[in-house]
Amino acid sequence: MDDGKTTEPKAKWWSRPAPGRSTPTAPQEPSPVEDAMPPGPPADAPAVSEAPQAVPHDAAGPETVTAGTATTDTATAETAAPAPQAAQPLHEPDQYSTPPYGGPGPWAPAPPVQRPTPAHGTPVPPAYAGTNGSGMTAPPTPAPAFQAPPPLPPHPQGPGRGAHLQAAHPHPQSQPHPQPPSPQWLQYDPWGAPRQPLITQPGPPLGPDGRRKNRRGPVLIGALLLALVAGGIGGGIGAYIERNGGLTAVELPQDERNGGGRAPDSVAGIAASALPSVVTLHVSGSTESGTGTGFVLDDQGHILTNNHVVAPAGSSGEITVTFSGGETASAEIIGKDSGYDLAVVKVSGVSGLKPLPLGNSDNVQVGDPVVAIGAPFDLSNTVTSGIISAKDRPITAGGEKGDGSDISYVDALQTDAPINPGNSGGPLVDTDAHVIGINSAIRAADSGSTTEGGQAGSIGLGFAIPINQGKRVAEELINTGKATHPVIGVSLDMKYTGDGAKVGPKGADGKSSVTEGGPGAKAGIQPGDVITEVDGRRVHSGEELIVKIRSHRPGDRLKLTLTRGGKDLSMTLTLGSATGT
Numbered sequence: 001m002d003d004g005k006t007t008e009p010k011a012k013w014w015s016r017p018a019p020g021r022s023t024p025t026a027p028q029e030p031s032p033v034e035d036a037m038p039p040g041p042p043a044d045a046p047a048v049s050e051a052p053q054a055v056p057h058d059a060a061g062p063e064t065v066t067a068g069t070a071t072t073d074t075a076t077a078e079t080a081a082p083a084p085q086a087a088q089p090l091h092e093p094d095q096y097s098t099p100p101y102g103g104p105g106p107w108a109p110a111p112p113v114q115r116p117t118p119a120h121g122t123p124v125p126p127a128y129a130g131t132n133g134s135g136m137t138a139p140p141t142p143a144p145a146f147q148a149p150p151p152l153p154p155h156p157q158g159p160g161r162g163a164h165l166q167a168a169h170p171h172p173q174s175q176p177h178p179q180p181p182s183p184q185w186l187q188y189d190p191w192g193a194p195r196q197p198l199i200t201q202p203g204p205p206l207g208p209d210g211r212r213k214n215r216r217g218p219v220l221i222g223a224l225l226l227a228l229v230a231g232g233i234g235g236g237i238g239a240y241i242e243r244n245g246g247l248t249a250v251e252l253p254q255d256e257r258n259g260g261g262r263a264p265d266s267v268a269g270i271a272a273s274a275l276p277s278v279v280t281l282h283v284s285g286s287t288e289s290g291t292g293t294g295f296v297l298d299d300q301g302h303i304l305t306n307n308h309v310v311a312p313a314g315s316s317g318e319i320t321v322t323f324s325g326g327e328t329a330s331a332e333i334i335g336k337d338s339g340y341d342l343a344v345v346k347v348s349g350v351s352g353l354k355p356l357p358l359g360n361s362d363n364v365q366v367g368d369p370v371v372a373i374g375a376p377f378d379l380s381n382t383v384t385s386g387i388i389s390a391k392d393r394p395i396t397a398g399g400e401k402g403d404g405s406d407i408s409y410v411d412a413l414q415t416d417a418p419i420n421p422g423n424s425g426g427p428l429v430d431t432d433a434h435v436i437g438i439n440s441a442i443r444a445a446d447s448g449s450t451t452e453g454g455q456a457g458s459i460g461l462g463f464a465i466p467i468n469q470g471k472r473v474a475e476e477l478i479n480t481g482k483a484t485h486p487v488i489g490v491s492l493d494m495k496y497t498g499d500g501a502k503v504g505p506k507g508a509d510g511k512s513s514v515t516e517g518g519p520g521a522k523a524g525i526q527p528g529d530v531i532t533e534v535d536g537r538r539v540h541s542g543e544e545l546i547v548k549i550r551s552h553r554p555g556d557r558l559k560l561t562l563t564r565g566g567k568d569l570s571m572t573l574t575l576g577s578a579t580g581t
Contacts, residue, residue, distance in 0.1 A: 264432075270429060270431065271371065271373070273433040274356060274371070274373055274433045275381055275383070276323075277353075277354045278294075278295050278296075278324055278373045278374070278381070278427060279295065279296065279303060280321070280380045281293065281294055281310070281320070281321055281425070282319070283309065283312050284313070285314045285316075285317035286314065286316065288312040289312055290309060290311075290312045291378045291422050292306060292310075292424045292425045293375050293439070294309070294321070294425045294426070295356045295425075295427045296354060297355055297356075297474060298353075298355050299353050300346070301346045301348060301353060302344055302346050302474075302478055303321065303331065303344065303347065304344055304425070304438065305342075305343055305425030305438075306341050306343065306438065306440055307336045307338050307341045307342055307343045308341060308397075308398065309343070310333055310336060310343045310345060311336075318330070319333070319345055321345070321347050327350075329347040329348075329349070329350050330347070331345040332345060332346055334346050334481065335476075335482060335483070337482070337483035337580040338407075338580070339408060339409065339485055339550070339581065340410075340465070340469065340470075340473045340550070340580070341410065341440055341465065342438070342473045342474065342477070343477070344477040344478055356429075356433075356434075356435055357432075357434045357435070358434060359429075359430055359432070359435055359436040359467060360467075361413065361436045361467045364388055364391065364413060364436050364466075366387075366388050366389065366390060366391060367387050368388045369385065369387055370385070370387060370388055370415055370417055370428050370430060371385045371417065371428070372384045372418070372419055372426060372427075372428050374419070374422060374426030375423070375426070376420035376421065376423050377421060384418040385417055386417030386418070388413060389414040389415055390413075391414070392411050392537075393411070393413070393463060394411055394543055394544045395409075395441055395463050395547075396543055409547045410441070410465050410469075410550075411466065411469070411548065411550065412463035412464060413436070413437045413463065413465075413466055414462070414463055415428060415462045415463075415464060416460040416462070417462060418458040419439050419442050419458055419462035420442070420457055423439045423462075424439060424441075425438060426439045427439070428464040436467050437464030437466055437467055438465040438470050439462060439463075440463060441463045442459075442461060442462050442463070443459065443461035444459065445459055469551060472553060483580045484554055484578065484579060485577070485580050486549050486553060486554045486576070486577065486578075487518075487549070487554075487575065487576045487577065487578045488518070488523075488525070488549060488576070489514065489515035489520040489576055490515065490518070491504045491514075492504060492545065493505075493542070494542045496542065499530075499532070500530040500541075500562075500563070501539055501541060502542070503526070503527050503528060503530075503531070506527075512527065514526065514527060518576060519573045520573060522574075523571045523572065525560075525562070526564065529562045529563070529569075530563045530564075531560055531562045532561050532563060533560065534549070534558055534559075534560060535558055535559050536559070536561075552575055553575070554576060555577070556575050557575075558573055558575060559572050560573065
């Protein structure tokens with residue numbers, strides 16, 4: 001039924017108002033989308049679920065227009081309107097030929113999607129709670145601040161059309177604070193599929209002039225800062241890896257048990273006990289200098305060493321003593337003897353000295369373990385170990401002067417403990433850390449001359465003065481400054497090549513080879529006799545006879561065996577005494 005309305009053809013449901021007709025304006029408050037849907041489109045028309053702008057013209061009932069609080073009947077407005085003039089389109093020609101400006105009929109396919117900007121007051125659908133990329137419901141985006149567009153001027157066609165436009169676009173003064181449209185209109189697609197979430201295109205915010213802000217500068221600054229931080233961290237990690245050999249340090253397994261002490265008779269125990277009493281001597285003279293070793297005899301500062309160690313000092317040289325702890329002190333010579341190759345020096349003003357106990361060299365057996373301490377090649381506090389290789393080795397040392405006055409005759413202990421230049425004067429100790437000998441000489445592979453390719457180092461043939469002999473000589477040097485030598489009062493033929501020690505025909509001064517009134521003359525020794533045994537021990541040369549005699553004290557009684565004219569004779573004599581040099 002028409003209800004008193006005009007009977008001109010009805011506009012299609014998507015059409016827009018024609019000139020000369022009144023179009024109801026939407027109420028100021030938005031209404032649900034369902035209220036704006038046509039009551040019954042044709043069955044074969046395209047299905048559109050949301051069309052906020054479409055208002056069917058064939059709806060039943062009167063039509064009203066609301067502007068502010070005033071309500072006007074649209075029928076009265078049409079009656080009072082003047083005759084319509086030639087129609088003028090409200091919009092520019094549409095390049096997409098959207099109806100009603102031309103184009104296909106009602107059953108044509110939907111035109112391309114447009115994103116219209118609604119006029120102020122047009123009903124806007126409620127915000128759609130879309131979903132995020134993970135399928136979860138996302139809250140609607142709050143509406144940004146919106147600036148109302150300026151009002152349109154009155155239309156010249158008459159109050160009917162103008163009233164409609166005035167109602168659709170009221171003057172800003174009637175609404176001081178217009179409500180901005182929902183931001184979803186900027187993204188809303190009227191021809192989209194039903195109930196689809198609105199998809200927004202992210203982008204930089206607009207500036208005051210409507211242009212998009214340029215974020216390239218902050219992005220570049222952030223990238224630069226990130227690169228600097230990453231570079232610093234990488235450099236620190238690289239430095240750590242270079243210094244520490246990797247991100248994780250390699251730890252090798254190690255025995256964490258406490259080493260504890262050492263047995264007193266072990267090499268470590270012997271060294272720990274003896275080292276505080278061993279010193280290193282640095283001797284300098286007008287023409288030469290040297291280095292040797294010594295050990296403390298008493299708490300008064302007396303130190304025993306070899307004569308050839310202190311010989312470079314002469315009568316005006318300097319001797320510096322360095323203790324095992326590094327302390328140093330000056331020393332002076334108390335006495336020396338070239339025949340025994342022994343000397344005693346003394347340091348003054350030194351406290352806390354630890355004397356080294358003296359043992360008994362007569363009780364030493366071949367194979368006994370020994371430790372040698374010294375400063376080979378000026379390497380202080382060097383400890384070597386070995387055994388007693390032999391006893392009563394007759395050795396001679398020195399003889400640089402040519403007259404034999406500096407030759408040393410020693411009935412030595414032989415050891416395989418390494419002894420080298422600089423060990424001279426150092427102690428040879430037993431398992432109780434008691435001194436049993438004074439290291440004095442080594443046997444080289446040849447002459448020992450470096451110019452002739454000699455070997456000056458140890459080959460396992462070292463010799464030490466027995467401490468029993470050293471003790472007696474040291475006591476004499478400390479007490480008198482001189483040492484006494486036991487003598488038999490005869491001159492030997494040192495060029496004799498036979499077995500034994502032969503008494504020479506004449507002495508060095510042209511006199512008899514047997515000192516008148518001496519121990520030998522009293523015992524009955526004659527020139528030309530060959531001495532073969534001393535106290536039952538065989539002698540094979542003149543040097544061996546001197547060594548055997550020097551191993552005793554003056555006043556000792558000796559039993560001699562000799563050959564005279566092819567006959568063996570035995571006799572006893574008492575050793576005399578002579579002052580050494």
